[in-house]
Amino acid sequence: MSEKQLLKGNIAIAKAALECGCSCYFGYPITPQTEIGEYLSLEMQKRNLAYVCAESEIAAINMALGAASSGAKVMTSSSSCAVALMQEGLSYACSDELPIVLVNVMRAGPGQGYIYPSQGDYNQSTIGGGNGDYQTIVLSPCNVQEVVEMTYKSFYMAQKYRNPVILLVDGLLGQMAEPVNFINNPYEEIDNSSWRLDGAKGRPSREIHSLEPEQNKLNQHILKLSEKYRYIEQNEQDFEEYLCDDADIILTAFGTMARVAKAVCNHFREQGLKYGVFRPKTLYPFPYKRLRELSIKAKLFIDIEMNLGQMLRDIRLGVLSNAQVSFVGKPVGDWLKKEEIISAIENIAKECHASL
Secondary structure (H helix, E strand, O other): OOOOEEEEHHHHHHHHHHHOOOOEEEEOOOOOOHHHHHHHHHHHHHOOOEEEEOOOHHHHHHHHHHHHHOOOOEEEEEOOHHHHOOHHHHHHHHHHOOOEEEEEEOOEOOOOOEOOOOOOOHHHHHOOOOOOOOOOEEEOOOOHHHHHHHHHHHHHHHHHHOOOEEEEEOHHHHHOEEEEOOOOOOOOOOOOOOOOOOOOOOOOOOOOOOOOOOHHHHHHHHHHHHHHHHHHHHHOOOEEEEOOOOOOEEEEOOOOHHHHHHHHHHHHHHOOOOEEEEEEOEEEOOOHHHHHHHHOOOOEEEEEEOOOOOOHHHHHHHHOOOOEEEEEEOOOOOOOOHHHHHHHHHHHHHHOOOOO
């Protein structure tokens, strides 16, 4: 095992991308993810790889489209309001079935917002702002070690499913430094020779495009994409459970808020109360199945987010009417502290007539 390195989340993403064989990066500086492009601007030049600081985020995502169509391993990164500018390009990439990794290191919004901590891009990532019936795969790490592991997984899943993958990172995590062990990339290489555009060379010509004037062909294409999404939903749901087996009350959270939720859970466990934590690691596909299983035994679910409840809709869809669901959160600013959450949960539990 290699020695651990103390790395910021942003730098860990950049280093892991190079380990995955990322050969093209297109981006535009915006806090709090600028270090990703800054690191790659030097390292990719050393390795004779393609690095472009684009004139805008719209340009960056469209450059990524072109490079991905040639079979290159492509990454772009940005933040929140700038990712909003990429939504049309993501819709194109899904329709064109192009494997692009997009890193979103979140900042506060709506609009331009600021660099305060926030988790306000859940809806933007899982539902999207582009047109048509499409889905992007969304992975959510909670520590810098997972940032590395999920960067590896992002490139693999993008190539495996020929679909954009969003690595959704809290701004806090992008700026946080933690010890990281750079294990070898555990994922196999995916052969893309059957679809990439690299010159006919004696074979029949190919084309990649989303414009389809013939109605039946467009319907067939969209239905084929839908079948792929259903397969992903059935086979790629991922999550972490913490003390959930006997829990009467389960806290749900994604990203770094799950770390605070674990501390809250430990506080109540020390009082002899049966609390647990459920963390989705894939925000799409969302782990509804396991959440529904847990809701058969648990009395109350309390969703904790650094927003106004964007994941709450998915928690309710998972739990249905099996248990009560409540929420603790705020949109931006100082990170939700353990003491704040404990106080809010005590009030919620009393109101819900759940045993403390």
